[in-house]
Amino acid sequence: MHQKLLCLGFLVLFFLGCVVDKDFDAPEQNCLAPWKPNTTYEAVKGLYKGETVQILQDLVIEGYVTSSDQAGNFFSVLHFQDKLENPTDGMQLQLDVRATHLRYPPGSKITINLYGLYLGQSKGVYTLGGTFVAFGATSVGRLPALKVPEHLFVSCEQGAIIPNKLGLKDIDSTKTNTLVQFENMEFDATLIDSTYAQPQVAVDRMLLNCQDETLVLKTSGFSDFSSAILPAGSGTITGVLLRERNDYFLVLRDTLDVQFTQERCAAVITEFTSDALFFTELADPNNNADARFIELYYAGNENLSLNKWSIQRYTNANTEVSSVIDLSEIVLEPNTFLIIAKNASEFERVYGFSPDMEAGSNSPADSNGDDNLFLVDAFGTVIDAFGIIGEDGTGTNHEFEDGKAIRNSNITKANPIFSSEEWQVFNDSGSPGTVNSPQNAPEDFSPSQRD
Structure with a gap:
């Protein structure tokens, strides 16, 4: 009998201890970054002297996330730019983390402690991350998940990142890794009824503007929308601008980045003949x-x-x-x-x-x-x-x-x-x-x- 009363008393105390006081202040999230930015993207890139290098200086940069892996079109990489609007530069960080969109959604303000990270260049593009060695050569690889908190902090400050509206002739290397937007675009007419990609195979699709200038759209075969049909109309397209040396291409975050709701562009005549x-x-x-x-x-x-x-x-x-x-x-x-x-x-x-x-x-x-x-x-x-x-x-x-x-x-x-x-x-x-x-x-x- 005494044992039953004792157990009942413990249960009462347990449930009373779980009652939430509505007047209790929840602990505030730590919104203060442990590091303060003290350098520029340009200065960081200047540390690269032709081969992969480990950064051993107390350097810190900040930026705003442009990419999202929610739809599976980005994988183990975080692209970011230096401003929410009208950026002047962008970079990328390789990291061995899945579902980065949950922690670092587009527009998130991030601070990166560069000390101990590696800086390299692949096909003309600067990359930050961890390291791996293959065939005696050191290259930038994914930063291990357990190391990420030592180098990457996400602020409570988030904003709506505003894509940089460009013409195709405005594209240059400073726009790499930034969120961009192009108007009056459409897919090549030969691609009507085609899909964004093929299962497990990345595919390039040709975009054109109404002046017949072109830009490649690259889509992963593992993306959620790889089997979706390309829209037949024209309109606005938004994405992260990437490149391999001097070859630029666009990568979507998801199909909401494509708003081709208008009629296709009128045919542009660029070839002429004359006997004069x-x-x-x-x-x-x-x-x-x-x-x-x-x-x-x-x-x-x-x-x-x-x-x-x-x-x-x-x-x-x-x-x-x-x-x-x-x-x-x-x-x-x-x-x-x-x-x-x-x-x-x-x-x-x-x-x-x-x-x-x-x-x-x-x-x-x-x-x-x-x-x-x-x-x-x-x-x-x-x-x-x-x-x-x-x-x-x-x-x-x-x-x-x-x-x-x-x-x-x-x-x-x-x-x-x-x-x-x-x-x-x-x-x-x-x-x-x-x-x-x-x-x-x-x-x-x-x-x-x-x-």
């Missing part, structure tokens, strides 16, 4: 082979982009292209010349001004006068021709060895079939239809002028 661009002078000076050049004239009345245009050279009697000049970067204004030199510095020394392009040795601009040259547009169509494919120019009406070929001034458009009647050809042989009169530079040539 044509050869006007081909030069092989008798006294200076390095002063060779090609001159073209554009007689059109509006700007012409030469995207995907080229000049092809068929050397001697060859029936296959020997060399090519890519003209894609050129945009011509109406009534202007395009001068392409073999050697830009020698051209300027001889003729007194800089050419528009330097093509180099063995290029179409380096012809010795018995080759065949063709101007080809963005669609692979021959627009203008000098010479005949398969016919060596030696002894023909299109030989300009040690001389030049000048287009008659009354010619105002291109001709895809060579006609010797449109040209005056000077050489050192005087073959039929040509003039035996070697030409010396600069006095016998007139680049950027039509005779």
Whole structure:
């Protein structure tokens, strides 16, 4: 009987001891970081001198988390930037911790004690973490979970991290690891009905803006949304910008980062054709082979982009292209010349001004006068021709060895079939239809002028 009473007394005391006093103040969370930031990301990166190094200085940085592993698209890495808004730099920390989003959600303010951590570089990107040795080489690896509290503190201060709105041309290395946002983006039309990734296989998907500029979206095959269908529309996309050397790509935190709710961009026409661009002078000076050049004239009345245009050279009697000049970067204004030199510095020394392009040795601009040259547009169509494919120019009406070929001034458009009647050809042989009169530079040539 006494034993029963004694047990009952213990039970009463136990339950009374568990009663919560509503007026009791709960212990406050420790919101004061044990370390104070005393350096910059740039200064930390400057510690790297070409090989992995252990940081043995009392250095501390702070930042705001940009990544999240909640949807499985990030794994054992924490990406962070130096400010909640308009960051100037970002870094990453490898750590052997799962479900980091529970402790370090996006926008969390973190303080990192760098003493004892390792700093390395992989494919041009700086990385912090622990270390591992493979084949005698020391590299940055995941910081062991038990070591994380010694180096990483999360503050009670959290904020809504604001993605940095960029254009694709604004991308540079300082944006690496930061949260960015791009507007008027869409997936390549060939990817409609495709998934973000394949099971357990990372996949790159091409994003485009309405100007046809591109950016890769990289998605893990282990992400929760790897089998989700890519949206077909256009709109805004947010993610962490990463890179491998100079190749940039975007990584999503989850599919909420993709808001493609608008109609797709209108088709952008970037390839054009015109018969108003044509050869006007081909030069092989008798006294200076390095002063060779090609001159073209554009007689059109509006700007012409030469995207995907080229000049092809068929050397001697060859029936296959020997060399090519890519003209894609050129945009011509109406009534202007395009001068392409073999050697830009020698051209300027001889003729007194800089050419528009330097093509180099063995290029179409380096012809010795018995080759065949063709101007080809963005669609692979021959627009203008000098010479005949398969016919060596030696002894023909299109030989300009040690001389030049000048287009008659009354010619105002291109001709895809060579006609010797449109040209005056000077050489050192005087073959039929040509003039035996070697030409010396600069006095016998007139680049950027039509005779």
